[in-house]
Amino acid sequence: xxxxxxxxxxxxxxxxxxxxxxxxxxxxxxxxxxxxxxxxxxxxxxxxxxxxxxxxxxxxxxxxxxxxxxxxxxxxxxxxxxxxxxxxxxxxxxxxxxxxxxxxxxxxxxxxxxxxxxxxxxxxxxxxxxxxxxxxxxxxxxxxxxxxxxxxxxxxxxxxxxxxxxxxxxxxxxxxxxxxxxxxxxxxxxxxxxxxxxxxxxxxxxxx
Numbered sequence: 214x215x216x217x218x219x220x221x222x223x224x225x226x227x228x229x230x231x232x233x234x235x236x237x238x239x240x241x242x243x244x245x246x247x248x249x250x251x252x253x254x255x256x257x258x259x260x261x262x263x264x265x266x267x268x269x270x271x272x273x274x275x276x277x278x279x280x281x282x283x284x285x286x287x288x289x290x291x292x293x294x295x296x297x298x299x300x301x302x303x304x305x306x307x308x309x310x311x312x313x314x315x316x317x318x319x320x321x322x323x324x325x326x327x328x329x330x331x332x333x334x335x336x337x338x339x340x341x342x343x344x345x346x347x348x349x350x351x352x353x354x355x356x357x358x359x360x361x362x363x364x365x366x367x368x369x370x371x372x373x374x375x376x377x378x379x380x381x382x383x384x385x386x387x388x389x390x391x392x393x394x395x396x397x398x399x400x401x402x403x404x405x406x407x408x409x410x411x412x413x414x415x416x417x418x419x420x421x
Contacts, residue, residue: 215259216325219251219266219314221366223337225412227281227359231299231339234354238340238347248279248301248337250311250366254322263376265317266368267385269310270378276408277307277363277380281337284352293343297351301335307363311335360416362408364400367391381407 223231223246231246256262280302287296303311311333342348365386367377377391378384381403390396401412410417 214255215370216253216255217259217262217322217368217370218249218253219366219368220247220249221363222247223281223361224364227337227361230281230357230359231337234351235339238342238351246337248335250335251314251318251322252328253325254318255325256322258321259370262318262321263368265321266314266376267378269313269317270366270380270385271383272313273306273310273380274383275306276404277304277310278360279303279307279335279363280358280360281356282358283356284339284354285334285336286348286352287334289341294341295343295348296341297339297348298336299339299356301337303335307335308333310363362404364404365391 222228228246232244235242235244235246281299282302283300285298285300287298289296339351340347363380365377365379367374369375373388374391375388377386379386379400381400382396386393386396405411408417410419
């Protein structure tokens with residue numbers, strides 16, 4: 214049965230920061246730095262899910278900001294394993310967006326498993342670990358807060374992105390467009406125009 218989830222890819226400095234730390238743990242494991250908005254689910258109504266996803270995204274036109282700012286851990290089903298993650302501090306508009314996704318899709322999907330926590334904790338998973346020494350070494354490492362804006366959000370099917378919504382171009386992207394680097398440059402240019410900010414490795418630089 215096909216498995217889906219909804220999230221956003223991390224880019225720029227945040228992607229580099231987490232990818233470098235992942236390599237310290239595992240050079241072989243494939244890693245896509247991302248934040249999950251709607252946890253893994255199944256559906257028999259893919260087209261309806263895609264339509265609700267599009268409609269929900271279209272209702273959010275103001276830039277949504279968030280910050281990666283700390284390390285944390287979740288317990289998982291196997292007591293010896295821990296999920297090590299980068300915590301996300303979100304603003305009200307991003308929280309409302311995630312709430313809207315869950316509400317609008319609830320009649321169309323079946324979640325793969327229960328929530329890890331009753332309280333929503335937006336996060337970017339770094340690794341699932343058994344070795345307490347590795348976990349402790351990650352948690353001790355200094356975390357530099359990283360401000361970000363939600364540029365796009367995707368739907369993944371069997372670990373492959375099948376569609377993505379661009380909040381700054383205000384349109385749905387198919388699989389090919391989602392991977393188009395030239396189109397992403399347009400996203401960044403539109404972001405700069407709308408916010409007056411330029412992304413850099415040290416944060417956002419104002420034009421003023």
